[in-house]
Amino acid sequence: MPLSKAEISQLIKSKAQEHGFTFCGISKAGFLENEASRLEQWLKIGYHGEMSYMERNFDKRLDPTLLVEGSKTVVSLIYNYFPPAEVFQNPSAFKVSKYAWGKDYHEVIKAKMQFLWDELQTLIGHFEGRMFVDSAPVLEKAWAQKSGLGWIGKNANLIVPKKGSFFFISELIIDIEAEPDGPIKDFCGTCTRCIEACPTEAITPYQVDGSKCISYLTIEIKENLPAHLKLDFDDWIFGCDVCQDVCPWNRHAKSHNEPDFLPQTNFLDMSKSDWEELSEDLFKEMFRYSAIKRTKLKGIKRSLAYINKKNEQ
Template identity: 30%
Template structure:
């Protein structure tokens, strides 16, 4: 079978297994990206979650011997929740970002890429392939852009005409010399809505992100969240969608067709107080199938405390005080102290005065003193 026929067969098969978009590009080095990544490193804008070796991120030939092409795929995820549960006084809710709704996308996309690999191996028995999703060395967005899936937008997402930026990306390096697709023209124009709306000013300029200021990154960090960002977290327990929800290109992009990503309302918008006392096992059993669980319960519980402070939920104060006294984690205790200060009720302040007598962690003591100095 000729390469062009193989390529067309792959396109058709991809549709049949639920891949929403597929594109092809060469395995040539990503030279422009290499320069951008070096600049990001110099500025200290990286999150620390990405592959640190810039050569591996930009040189496909280092990842697969005799690499010729890269197949890029996109699978859409929903932007809208049907029958969304509503929070109310005394029963406040947090929210996981849309990219954590339903089944962990790493699992879903890896399954689809594995099916694709098996199919290609039948067509081309001597084909070599290496697939990756998100946590692989290659920069998904750069591959998708060059393969014509969409354009690289100012909000640091790939925007597709069919699904907006609500798409998961994956890729497969192969030794088959496929015909490259044509990259798309940038369609952001003069629009800066995403940059203007970013709660922390993390979008430095179009397409450049300071991950250290990005709420999506901050909610995944295991350290105490710097005070300047705490009130900006809102009720987000994982991730942030602001730069996507304000994008005009995402208007009307609901993408409800992928069953695996349809959210369960009680999990995507969970009650906050019950989250605070989940054990590791309970957290894994409840949220373990979601991509937002990958950092474990500690960051999620810390974020839930910040969300309670956001709502100034006095009904949650007894639960916070109980944890302040009993929880062994300094990050949790310190965050509770700040939250009690924000809520501002006398019961919470008195609890801090009592707890300071037995506190031994220096950072928690500093949080306590800061609150007591202002009350």
């Protein structure tokens, strides 16, 4: 006897938890009508900066049934990456976003999703679809919000009630039906701490000017930083956690227990001079399994040069 939609939903959620995912939410695949005008306006204003890929596949980005033929369900998965208290950066050194402290999350999460996928194929029966970890035109935060995992806060991050926002988001987009969940309310209230704390004033309520965001400036730009730039990087050289660190909901964050997300090398102990003296060979050795390799040593050096020049002014 085939499983009901409710049984399929519960099975997916229970197995996701067994494979280490913190939470799992289910949505019916379809057009994200509420996000369409917001995305169009965000692109029109130019908040995507040099991220031209955000302009491509506009329709697929809003409708997963165009991205994955025959899809009926979006399974949103989140995985905690908040570090244990005993793991911290040298407070006097340059800063790296917490999501990049361990192994590259794309590879770690996708491997876990594959195990989940294979088990569900056995328990539910054969189904078709695709897995995504921040690697395709999918509005992952919108789907996570739609499935009730949290709400998108004023800093444009997904915030999970009483858990915070230090989570990786991934999706299974599949051609079987499961009972969908519903969204929850927004609990940001009148708080504006993320807006006030942003070093580059990139945040307005529920929207981020990507072209001013430190994460964008230290990771996404491939060539030289804009000549007119006069922003304060606040010593961040790869990513930025400020808007998450100041969020009151992250006071509830619990540390992960994933060995792959612990630092694989001692780079958190590096001083500013250690970073400045980093060679190409050492960079490749230290970050070969890390998301930091994405920006290459060239990108790190570019951020260092900008920060030092700014400090001299």
